[in-house]
Amino acid sequence: MKSRYENAKAAFIDSVDVEDYIELDTSIKVYKQLEHSIDKPLKMILLFGKPGTGKSILLNRIQSKLKHQKEIHYFDIPPVNEKEFFHKLFKILTKQDLPPNTVVNFSALVDFCKNLKDKREIIILLDEAQMYNSEMMEKIRLLSDSRSVKFVISLHKTDNEDLIAKEHFKSRIWEVIELKNVTKEDQFTYIHKKLLKKNLFEVANSIKEKHMKLIHAFTDGNYRECNKLLFTIFEICEYYDENDPSNIDYDNIPQKIIEMAALKLGYIHV
Ligand SMILES: Nc1ncnc2c1ncn2[C@@H]1O[C@H](COP(=O)(O)OP(=O)(O)OP(=O)(O)O)[C@@H](O)[C@H]1O
Ligand SMILES: [Mg+2]
Numbered sequence: 437m438k439s440r441y442e443n444a445k446a447a448f449i450d451s452v453d454v455e456d457y458i459e460l461d462t463s464i465k466v467y468k469q470l471e472h473s474i475d476k477p478l479k480m481i482l483l484f485g486k487p488g489t490g491k492s493i494l495l496n497r498i499q500s501k502l503k504h505q506k507e508i509h510y511f512d513i514p515p516v517n518e519k520e521f522f523h524k525l526f527k528i529l530t531k532q533d534l535p536p537n538t539v540v541n542f543s544a545l546v547d548f549c550k551n552l553k554d555k556r557e558i559i560i561l562l563d564e565a566q567m568y569n570s571e572m573m574e575k576i577r578l579l580s581d582s583r584s585v586k587f588v589i590s591l592h593k594t595d596n597e598d599l600i601a602k603e604h605f606k607s608r609i610w611e612v613i614e615l616k617n618v619t620k621e622d623q624f625t626y627i628h629k630k631l632l633k634k635n636l637f638e639v640a641n642s643i644k645e646k647h648m649k650l651i652h653a654f655t656d657g658n659y660r661e662c663n664k665l666l667f668t669i670f671e672i673c674e675y676y677d678e679n680d681p682s683n684i685d686y687d688n689i690p691q692k693i694i695e696m697a698a699l700k701l702g703y704i705h706v
Contacts, residue, residue, distance in 0.1 A: 441674035444639045447630045448667040450660055454496040458629045460622045463490065469613050470498055474506075474559060474588070478610040479580035483590040485615030488660025491590045494615070495561045508559040514567045521572065529558060529585070542575060549582035558585045565589045617657035624648045626659070627666060639670075642689045650694050654703040668697035 457463075473481045485491055492512070499510040509528055515521045522540035527533055529548060534540065552558075562568070568576070579585050618626065624645060631640035643651075655661035672693050676683040684690065698704045 439674045439677040440636065440639055441670045441677055443634050444631060444636050444670040445667050445674065447634050447636070448663040448670070450663045452492045452496060454493065454500045456630075456633070457493055457497045458626055458633075460618065460625050460629075462616070462618050462622050463494070466490075466494060466613060466615055467497065470494065470588070471502075473611045473613065474498070474502075474508075474586070476611070477583075479583065479586060480577070480610060481586070481588045482612045483588055483615065484593045484612070486617070486658070487592050488658045489615040489617060490659050491592065491615055492563050495563055495588065495590055499561060502559075506559060507556060508561065510561045511563060513564050514562075514572075518572055522575075525560070525579075528560070546578055546582060549579055549584045552584035553582060554584075556584055559588065560585060561588045561590070563590045564592070566591050618659070619657060620648050620652040623652055623655070623657050623662060626662065627651075630666075638686060642685075642687055644688065647689060647691070647694060650691070650698075654694075654698045654701075664701060665694075665697055665703075668700055669693055672696055672700075 470481070470483065483491055483494070495510055499508050502508050507528075511521075511524070515524060519539055522542065522545070523534055523536075526540045526545060529545070529552070562576070565573075576587055576589075580587050624643075627643055628640045631637075631643075651662070651665060655665050669689065673684055673689070676693075684693070695704065699706065
């Protein structure tokens with residue numbers, strides 16, 4: 437028989453699937469903030485946060501929620517080159533395809549956008565924007581000046597990139613939304629909701645509030661780290677379930693297993 441932990445593990449595979457989006461106090465708050473910013477007459481909005489704080493899933497969520505009311509487009513990773521990027525943008529803006537070998541005439545595109553003002557409003561969600569070079573960012577800014585295209589620039593913030601967020605965009609970005617790691621309470625809800633979505637009631641109940649102190653301390657409330665830790669916890673449970681069930685308590689995950697997972701992931705050392 438398939439171990440219940442196999443499905444529990446699957447719930448924590450790191451992926452950005454909007455179907456798996458979970459509402460938490462923090463995620464509802466940032467969602468509303470972003471939605472509100474998009475409604476304001478801003479040219480650019482900066483969304484930033486450390487890796488694994490949920491920027492990509494938030495952009496996907498907002499795109500899927502608003503796509504029936506607004507012209508909103510999500511760009512996951514920057515196209516390999518500038519030409520391809522402007523082809524993609526050209527198609528969205530003009531609703532026409534450009535022959536593959538032609539290069540978009542940028543100033544004509546800017547004029548085209550200026551003409552769209554008050555007629556259409558297009559929202560472009562640019563994920564992984566730290567990968568766009570400054571020349572492209574400058575062009576993006578020029579397009580946003582037309583007031584018909586609004587950009588949400590999502591950047592992941594590491595200690596070095598803090599500078600990019602501050603200097604390059606300082607005068608240009610009109611609103612900044614920062615995504616942070618979550619509290620212990622929200623992380624508890626996150627884990628439970630993830631498991632309940634897969635109908636794993638017993639497994640969900642076996643993760644108790646008392647476990648959260650360790651889980652939150654190891655992962656610092658980061659979604660990606662949380663996924664990794666929970667995946668590993670259930671991987672260990674699955675092993676015991678199949679080979680040595682006397683080592684698991686199905687109603688109450690042994691603390692030892694959480695520590696073993698943390699050891700495996702290098703959060704703690706022997
Ligand atoms: N509200 C949420 N509901 C469900 N899953 C979430 C939520 N927030 C984050 N996650 C999950 O956490 C993981 C990390 O989120 P995501 O990939 O969006 O982070 P990120 O900020 O884009 O990271 P990076 O900077 O590395 O691109 C993903 O597996 C994602 O599905
Ligand atoms: Mg991302």
